[in-house]
Amino acid sequence: MSDDSLLQVRDLHAYIGSPRGVVKAVDGVSFDLCAGEALGVVGESGSGKSVMARAVMGLMPTRSARTGDVLFKGRDLLGLRKKELEEVWGKQIAMVFQDPGRSLNPVVRIDRQLTEGMRRHLGVSRSEAQTRALALLKEVGVPDPERRLRAFPHELSGGMRQRVMIAVALACEPDLLIADEPTTALDVTIQRQVLDLLRRVQTERDMSLMLISHDLHVVAGRTDRTAVMYAGRLGEIGTSREVFQHAQHQYTHALLAATPTIDQERHGLLNVIPGSLPSPTDPPPGCRFAPRCGAATDACLVGQPPMVEIRAGHAVACLNPVDAKEAEFVGR
Template identity: 70%
Template sequence: MHSSTALTSVLEIRNLHAHIATPRGVVRAVDDVSLTIGRGQALGVVGESGSGKSVMAKAIMGMLPGRSGCSGEIIFQGRDLLSLPRKERAQIWGRHIAMVFQDPGRSLNPVVRVERQLTEGMRRHLGLGRTEARSRAGELLTEVGVPDPERRLRCYPHELSGGMRQRVMIAIALACQPDLLIADEPTTALDVTVQRQILDLLRRVQTERGTALMLISHDLAVVAGRTDRTAVMYAGRLAEVGTTASVFRAPRHQYTHALLGAVPTLDHERHTPLRLIHGTLPDPVAPPTGCRFEPRCTAAQAQCGEADPVMATVEHDHQVACCVPVPAPGTPLTGGDLVGR
């Protein structure tokens, strides 16, 4: 799945497992996931809350809790992050891989001015002096659309709006010109208008700088039109991955198809009930045998509950792990037969 893009990839995740110990047992938060992000490419990762998206991002950043374990490979520019000493990984985090979190109010230090939070990484990783770092900080705030940057540099986070705080977070992430930017639900706490501004900003910065972007969201609309490829996760596993156009135009996994069928469109008749996927995600401590979507899937057959589905190529650059994939394009895809039971 990643062999064709290995030479141009900035990040390759190979058979990643991330398990977290809890009083109830071991949670298989990420279970055998393999993904590739090409240089300068935008990858959207979507799925319900609890599907393992954020845990995967934290595994890349070395931010998993102490009672967790990782196995597999996270290859960043030819080096496996999981096998590197923590001191070497610390030189990569923030400098070459940066992350934007979903709640800037919790991510920014409330008692430290914006200037210090913006310049700290540049002084540490790039060796800039105080004056040069401050000048660069002002340029970054201008780049991400913060008005009157000189005044904003003197502000504390609580003096800024939610949208401005998120722009500051993006500026901090971009300060050291990373090769990979991970945005984990970056618009959750923002109103709709500001959400679109932030998402458009991330896409613009990514394309202008040639930075690889991993955009994580539970909202399909967030990744549509702003990413080159989309990966769909369910219950810790990868269900489908392909170009964003192909995944949205002709989803092949029953879960992806059901997700898209649940999204209201402008051509829906008035007062038409939304299609639902009934049921909930399986217990992460004791997931079912076989396909983890099988208990909620109306197209499930006997083999779906017997063996784990294998990721297979259904079209060029489009893979799916489904025992009963949605028919290929040419068959009308109304979604009506995929209403959850």
């Protein structure tokens, strides 16, 4: 545990009731996020990234349960009442959601969407909020910001809407911004610009960022550390350079081999990891990746592999890591 941890997540479980049974969307996740740090969270569709982020925020669907600890500045968010959580949302932790269409109110002009939170949480005057709103639109690179302030969301392009959503999230000067696949709906050039923008504002504001994506390439270049999630659990976490260049978990390795770069994607080159995620209601008892893993042994099928630190700050939950000798040596 690091002294300058802003967020400490310990053994977080988030289960959701569904007609299929209880979905174990997040099933024992632990990590730290330091002040001023950008953490990437990657994994295939359905691995639990969004539920994990929402569980941290306290935005769970009905018929769901969370256990574990989510300490933000040392305060346990899991125990907070709705009213107390509302004080945390926006002001301390803000989120940019996966679906931009649903996050901006279509019938409210941009200026009001930007100023409402500021007036409520920061108690600034109407004219001060307007000045700040204009500065925010400039900060996120919206051209002609004076005119855009008076616009409705549908009058903006997808890329501009996404920038406005980031501005709304930044409006109350949060300590932590969670960006959940903030670019899925955008074309690749705009995706890059929005991701670069997030990294720039994170560094300039010395804010913490949790950047969620299915694409390890996208995340590794724009974050300090990366966590790899698979079927509700973390498989690997380390500095982004380490995870990208020396991926140790067999899943991370497969993910890197399968994920096309943004340029490959542009040319329609898609690779996939053979097989699919295990059932979220009835996951296998051992390593959840074992049924798809070429390196799995009998031991992988029985026990859940422990998270082992193989180098300073680089931990892996894999019984047969890619570079097994190194893991054994350093692990001792």
